[in-house]
Amino acid sequence: MKSLLPALFLLLPCPSLFAQEKATPQPLPAVKPATEGKVWGALIFATDDASQLIGSKEKAPAHLGLFNARLAKVFAFKHFEILGQHQQDIFREYESWVVPSRDMFLKIDSNGPADNGGIKLHLQVWREQQVLVKSDAILRSGSPLFIGGPKWKNGRLIFVLSLER
Amino acid sequence: MKPPSEDHDLIRWLDGEMTDSEIAAFEARLKDEPLLSKEADELRALSKGIHEHLPAEMKVPHADFFNSQIQVRIAQMDLDESRRKGSGNQSLTVTLLTWLRHPWFATAGAVALAILGFVLMRPETQSSGHSLILSSYTPGLGVEASTYHNIEADATVLMLDGLEDVPADRKISGLSVHSSDNQSKVATTTLFDATGSPLLVISRDAVGHPLFLTNTPRG
Numbered sequence: 587m588k589s590l591l592p593a594l595f596l597l598l599p600c601p602s603l604f605a606q607e608k609a610t611p612q613p614l615p616a617v618k619p620a621t622e623g624k625v626w627g628a629l630i631f632a633t634d635d636a637s638q639l640i641g642s643k644e645k646a647p648a649h650l651g652l653f654n655a656r657l658a659k660v661f662a663f664k665h666f667e668i669l670g671q672h673q674q675d676i677f678r679e680y681e682s683w684v685v686p687s688r689d690m691f692l693k694i695d696s697n698g699p700a701d702n703g704g705i706k707l708h709l710q711v712w713r714e715q716q717v718l719v720k721s722d723a724i725l726r727s728g729s730p731l732f733i734g735g736p737k738w739k740n741g742r743l744i745f746v747l748s749l750e751r
Numbered sequence: 752m753k754p755p756s757e758d759h760d761l762i763r764w765l766d767g768e769m770t771d772s773e774i775a776a777f778e779a780r781l782k783d784e785p786l787l788s789k790e791a792d793e794l795r796a797l798s799k800g801i802h803e804h805l806p807a808e809m810k811v812p813h814a815d816f817f818n819s820q821i822q823v824r825i826a827q828m829d830l831d832e833s834r835r836k837g838s839g840n841q842s843l844t845v846t847l848l849t850w851l852r853h854p855w856f857a858t859a860g861a862v863a864l865a866i867l868g869f870v871l872m873r874p875e876t877q878s879s880g881h882s883l884i885l886s887s888y889t890p891g892l893g894v895e896a897s898t899y900h901n902i903e904a905d906a907t908v909l910m911l912d913g914l915e916d917v918p919a920d921r922k923i924s925g926l927s928v929h930s931s932d933n934q935s936k937v938a939t940t941t942l943f944d945a946t947g948s949p950l951l952v953i954s955r956d957a958v959g960h961p962l963f964l965t966n967t968p969r970g
Contacts, residue, residue: 680935682931683942688924729906734912
């Protein structure tokens with residue numbers, strides 16, 4: 587009998603092993619989640635001192651037209667540089683992240699289509715692990731959202747969110 | 752006995768409407784009734800004078816007399832109509848001026864202007880064609896958010912003031928994300944660059960803060 591005990595102990599974990607085999611994750615469905623639209627988000631550095639620019643070659647999408655000139659109408663700086671940018675689908679059921687930089691980024695939840703066009707969104711602007719602002723907004727194509735963020739190197743960080751056509 | 756003026760036989764006798772026997776009988780009466788006889792003489796003289804001074808028939812002035820009279824009447828009616836309209840316009844002007852002079856007009860005008868101003872200046876609604884900030888909340892102490900639409904930039908601005916400055920020596924690293932893949936079952940999102948290479952995996956910690964998983968060192 588004593589010789590059988592080790593064998594019984596060895597068999598005890600077996601059911602859990604079988605259970606683990608049964609619980610093996612199934613392959614994720616290939617179906618893409620439903621989306622409300624697509625946005626372009628960017629982190630901009632605005633400054634009067636050209637020597638502070640980091641030399642980024644990022645370009646704004648054509649649908650925003652004279653992007654720097656539009657920024658200059660709001661923010662009184664001479665130079666605007668795109669530090670990072672992100673094209674992102676707005677998921678109907680899930681949160682969407684717009685991360686042009688790990689230093690300042692955006693979480694978006696869709697609240698559905700808006701009357702007269704656009705998308706109703708709940709926005710959270712994050713700076714690392716801190717929420718700077720929570721906002722309910724309607725984003726419409728051709729009318730970007732300029733978010734004036736914190737100051738940096740005698741300039742200012744700006745987050746831009748635009749609904750693509 | 753009837754008074755002479757009411758005696759129909761006298762009228763019929765003067766107008767020659769009696770028969771011979773009636774004439775004989777009436778003229779017998781004239782002999783017997785002097786008052787009737789006097790009345791008959793006077794009326795006969797009057798009738799004779801009328802017939803002598805008035806022609807039996809009046810000639811039409813000219814051949815187109817009736818047509819010309821109709822045209823004159825139509826012209827008169829047109830003139831009356833035009834005068835009536837002119838009078839109407841004048842009365843409308845007078846009425847308007849009278850209305851403007853009313854003391855309550857200033858109040859009503861002010862209310863109308865206020866309503867017009869409210870319609871034109873009211874807060875943005877869904878009917879506008881640009882993006883809108885419906886509400887905002889800043890959890891950070893001392894941080895304030897203000898929002899407005901800049902017409903020249905055709906952009907909606909959400910300005911955050913009171914934020915702590917980013918240290919000048921802090922390097923801000925940018926990404927260029929072209930696509931993403933959402934793994935809802937494991938609550939992660941993978942971001943890819945233009946070549947399809949993964950840049951970053953985003954997940955959430957126990958309190959909902961974002962976690963960035965990457966092989967690339969920060970900075």
